[in-house]
Amino acid sequence: MQDDLAGVLVVSLEQAVAAPYASSRLADAGARVIKVERPEGDFARNYDTMVNGESAYFVWLNRGKESLCIDLTESEDRALLLRMIGKADVFIENLKPGTLAKFGIDLDRLCEEHEGLIACSISGFGDEGPFSRLKAYDLIVQGETGLCSITGTPDGPARVGVSVCDIAAGMTAHAAILQALYRRERQGKGRRIRVSLFDALADWMNVPFLQYAYGGYENQRSGVNHPSIAPYGAFPTGDGKQVIFSVQNQREWRAFCEHVMGDADLADAPAFATNMERIANRAALEDLVRKRFVALDIEQVMALLEDSGIAYGRLNGIPELAEHPHLRRITVKAESGEVHLIAPGALYSDPASTRLPSVPKIGANSTPIRQEFAAD
DSSP: OOOTTTTOEEEEEOOSSHHHHHHHHHHHTTOEEEEEEOTTOOGGGGSOOTBTTBOHHHHHHOTTEEEEEOOTTSHHHHHHHHHHHHHOSEEEEOSOTTHHHHTTOOHHHHHHHSTTOEEEEEESSOSSSTTTTSOOOHHHHHHHTTTGGGSEETTEEOOOSSOHHHHHHHHHHHHHHHHHHHHHHHHOOOEEEEEEHHHHHHHHTHHHHHHHHHHOOOOOOOTTSOSSSSSEEEEEOTTSOEEEEEOOSHHHHHHIIIIISSOGGGGGOTTTSSHHHHHHTHHHHHHHHHHHHTTSOHHHHHHHHHHTTOEEEEOOOHHHHHTOTTOOEEEEEETTEEEEEEOOSOOOSSOOOOOOOBOOOTTTTHHHHHHHTOOO
């Protein structure tokens, strides 16, 4: 945890994953984040009870925040929220589109009234278009963006196994907020930001989109193999394990053929000489690789790949991830005690704060926050 954003006040009217992801990263950087919840709490609190009785999603995304419960149907609570927004540096919300307007809260107008305010709305499909008023959750957007169509096996599409649309939107919002904070530091002006799950994930789909739009190529579902590079994927070894490797260029292809496959002439075989030819004849190529690998155990295969300068790894499960030698963890305080999470990806040269962030109980900070932002 760092203190780079110490003194920054973030008010986040949030639920589920996307907005909590963005605000959690701001909290990690030292911002004061007030999580505004409905009276019964963020519904993500009840997604599961697998972390000592608490939700894995909620524990992951709500460390280091304060919790305030309000009821937007109550005029006093709406007035409280407006006072908080007026004093905030950043306001984030990911309610159903139109919800704030229904309660008379206009973020565009608030940004005009408070020149330094950075207000970020996260929605499923944005403010315009035929789907803009719909609720949208991760799997729906995975389907709408075409991600499911290129994920899975030839037998059928599949969902990416984590909430990738929510995470993409949260990451996009986080980056946009930091950019706006930097702009405000230089120019003194806030910014109105809109992020949609669809836009955030569609951006990630640019490669298959461009391949189709300009090359007429439709990515084929290929399990854990790469759709447009061959050989690149997971292959079984003789001891029942699976190794993943990637051939990225012609130099690596020649090294792979000579040192791993034991057949230097394979590199110039007409069916496999270029990547496009290898894709066209993927089935035959992968059959040759499988026959070679099942004659060896995984350690032998990995040794050959390493000696050849080929990138490789193992097809691990979550148990292997939990014991992985590279896995870094952070500790947070939850209602049930300390929880050890996987650490965020960035490492910093200066020492991190020693504070131990807490996951707030529902409305844990409601009373002091109401007093702090009481009407004059």
